[in-house]
Amino acid sequence: MTPYVAVIQFPGSNCEYETARVLSHFGCNPKIIRWNEPDLLQDASGYVLPGGFSFQDRVRSGVMASHLPIMAQLSAGIKSGKPSIGICNGCQILAESGLLSESNHDQIDLGMAKNMSGHTSIGFVCDWVYVRPVHPEKSPLLRYFTPNDVLPIATSHAEGRFVLNHVLEARLSDTPHWMYCDERGQSGDFPITPNGGAVAGITAYSGRVLGIMPHPERAIFDWQLPWHFKHRTWTSSWEKLIVAFRELL
Amino acid sequence: MTTTVYIGLIQSDLHAMSAFEIISSHTDQLVALRRYRTLSFVTNAPVGVCQQAVAACFEWVNPNKSRFTMNVGPWESEVEKPIVIRVQPTVPMRVSIPLPFKTLLPDVDVVTESVSWVFYVKDGIEANQVLSDWVISTQRGVGLLCNPIFESADIVVG
Numbered sequence: 129m130t131p132y133v134a135v136i137q138f139p140g141s142n143c144e145y146e147t148a149r150v151l152s153h154f155g156c157n158p159k160i161i162r163w164n165e166p167d168l169l170q171d172a173s174g175y176v177l178p179g180g181f182s183f184q185d186r187v188r189s190g191v192m193a194s195h196l197p198i199m200a201q202l203s204a205g206i207k208s209g210k211p212s213i214g215i216c217n218g219c220q221i222l223a224e225s226g227l228l229s230e231s232n233h234d235q236i237d238l239g240m241a242k243n244m245s246g247h248t249s250i251g252f253v254c255d256w257v258y259v260r261p262v263h264p265e266k267s268p269l270l271r272y273f274t275p276n277d278v279l280p281i282a283t284s285h286a287e288g289r290f291v292l293n294h295v296l297e298a299r300l301s302d303t304p305h306w307m308y309c310d311e312r313g314q315s316g317d318f319p320i321t322p323n324g325g326a327v328a329g330i331t332a333y334s335g336r337v338l339g340i341m342p343h344p345e346r347a348i349f350d351w352q353l354p355w356h357f358k359h360r361t362w363t364s365s366w367e368k369l370i371v372a373f374r375e376l377l
Numbered sequence: 378m379t380t381t382v383y384i385g386l387i388q389s390d391l392h393a394m395s396a397f398e399i400i401s402s403h404t405d406q407l408v409a410l411r412r413y414r415t416l417s418f419v420t421n422a423p424v425g426v427c428q429q430a431v432a433a434c435f436e437w438v439n440p441n442k443s444r445f446t447m448n449v450g451p452w453e454s455e456v457e458k459p460i461v462i463r464v465q466p467t468v469p470m471r472v473s474i475p476l477p478f479k480t481l482l483p484d485v486d487v488v489t490e491s492v493s494w495v496f497y498v499k500d501g502i503e504a505n506q507v508l509s510d511w512v513i514s515t516q517r518g519v520g521l522l523c524n525p526i527f528e529s530a531d532i533v534v535g
Contacts, residue, residue: 186395191521195399239526241466248471249490291527 131377132159134172136202136218138193139163141180143215143345150345151176154370156377166198173377174211175202177218179284179343189240189287190220199225211269211376212337213369216285219329219339228332228339229296237296240341241289244324245317252286253322256354257342259306259329260313267304267335268376272368278313279366280353281328281342288341289325304331306340336376344369382427382447383417393494399521400511407511409497413451415463416472418488422481430481452495452534460504461534462512464523465491493533494522504535 133156137144144160151158158176161168169175183192193199199221206212206227214222220240222228229238243250260278264270292300306329308321315326329340344366346352390411397410420427428447452459469489479485496507513530514520523530 183395184391186392187521188524192395192399195521236520236524236526239524239528241524241527242470244468244470247468248473293526 130157131173132157132171133174133176133377134159134161134169135176135178136169136198137162137178138180138182138196138217138221140182140184141178141217143179143343147176147178147215147345150348150370153348154367154374156370156374163193163196163198166201169198169201169205172205172210174373175205176212177214177221178345179216179218182217182221185217185287188224189285190217190222190224193217193221194224203227206333206337209333209336211373213269213373214337214339215343215345216288216341219341220287222337222339223290227337228330229292230332237293239291240287241291241325242287243285243289243322246324250318250324252284253288253319254284255282255319255322256280257283257320257322257328258309258311258313259342260309261304262307263302263304266302267331267338269331269335269338269369269372270304272372276313278309278311280347281344281366282346282352283322283328283342285323285341288323290327290330291325300327300330304335305329338369382420382424382431383415383450396494396521404511406499406502407496408499411452411495413493413495415450415491415493416488417491418482418485420482420485422484426481430478433481434475434478450493450495450533452493455495457497459534460496460498460502460507460532462494462496462504462508462522462530463491463533464494464512464528464530465489467527467529504532507535508532 133151135144135148135158137160148158148160186192223238223240231237243253258278259281261270261273261275264273264275305327307326308328310316310320328342329338331338348366393410393412400407450461452461472488472490474488508530512522513525
C-alpha cells in the first residue's frame with residue numbers, strides 16, 4: 129500500500145479539500161478519512177486535522193470531536209511518533225484531546241478560550257496577521273524555519289486564545305511554538321494579536337505534533353496572498369512546514 | 378436603587394443535546410439538560426426601561442432565538458426542580474454594548490456574559506455532586522461543560 133497522510137474529516141470540517149490540495153502539491157499523498165473510519169488511521173503515515181466547525185462548535189470548539197472514538201486511534205498514532213498537524217479547529221481538537229499538552233494523566237491542562245481584547249469579547253476574527261517561530265530548531269516540523277522568519281498567515285476563528293496551566297506555562301519558553309507579531313517581528317496587542325494571547329501555535333511530542341490556529345494552507349501559494357503583501361520579498365514560506373512534514377512520514 | 382438584571386436566553390438545544398449524550402454515557406442519573414446564555418448588568422433604571430432596552434437590542438442579544446427573560450432565569454417557570462450551574466470565564470468576559478441599548482441605559486458600562494446549564498436529575502442527586510462530577514471536573518472525559526483552566530462554575534439554583 130502506498131503511504132498516505134490521513135486528513136481527518138469531522139462533521140463540520142470545511143478545510144479538508146484545500147488542505148489535501150496543499151499536501152498533494154508537496155507530494156504527501158493525502159487521503160480524506162471520515163471521523164467514523166478509525167481503522168483507516170492505522171496505515172496512515174501522518175495526520176492532518178483540518179479547520180472548520182466540528183459539531184457546530186457546540187459547548188466549546190473542538191470538545192465534541194475530542195470525545196469521538198477515532199481520537200483513541202489518533203492518540204495511539206501520535207504517541208508512536210507519527211507527525212501530525214492540527215489547523216484551527218484541528219488545533220482545538222488536539223488541545224481538547226490533551227495531545228498538545230502531552231497529558232499522561234487525563235487531566236485538563238490546556239484550553240482554547242474565546243478571543244478577547246482586554247476583558248472584552250471580540251468574537252470571530254478573520255484577518256491576515258503575521259507570526260514568527262520560537263525555537264524552530266528544536267522541532268523537526270519547524271526545522272527549516274529560522275527565529276528571524278516572519279510569515280503572513282490567514283487567521284479565522286473565535287476561540288483561539290491558548291490558556292495553559294502553570295506547568296505548561298513554565299515549559300512554554302523552551303517549547304517550539306509560533307507567536308503573533310507585526311511585520312517586523314515585534315509583539316503587540318490586538319489586532320497584531322487577534323485573540324488576546326500571544327501564542328499562535330504550539331508543538332508537542334518532541335516537536336512532531338503542531339497545533340496552529342491560523343491557516344498555513346491558505347498562505348502557501350503566491351496567489352493566495354492579498355495584494356498588499358505581494359510587493360514584499362519574503363525570506364520564508366509555509367511550504368517549509370509541509371516539506372518538513374513530508375520528510376517525517 | 379441598584380438592580381442587577383439577568384437576561385436568560387434560550388440557546389439552541391444542540392449544545393445541550395450533544396453534551397447530554399456525552400454525559401449520559403458516563404451516568405444514568407441525568408434526565409435532561411438545557412443551556413442558556415446569560416448576560417448580566419447593573420443599573421439604576423426601572424425594570425420597564427431595562428426591558429425596553431433589551432427588547433430594542435434583541436438582535437444583538439441573540440439574533441435567531443425567540444425569547445428572553447429578565448431578573449429570574451427562564452428555568453424558574455419549569456415544573457420540575459432544576460439544578461442550575463453558571464459557567465463563566467475566570468476573566469469576566471464583557472460584551473460590547475450597542476448604541477440603542479446605551480441610549481436607554483446610559484449608566485450601564487459593562488455587560489458580562491456567562492452560560493447557565495440547567496440539569497434535571499434523578500432523586501437524591503445534589504447540586505454539589507453535579508458541580509463536582511459533571512461540570513468542574515478536570516477529568517478530560519468528563520470535564521465537558523467547564524474547562525477549569527480558564528472558566529469557573531458556581532451553583533445558582535440547587
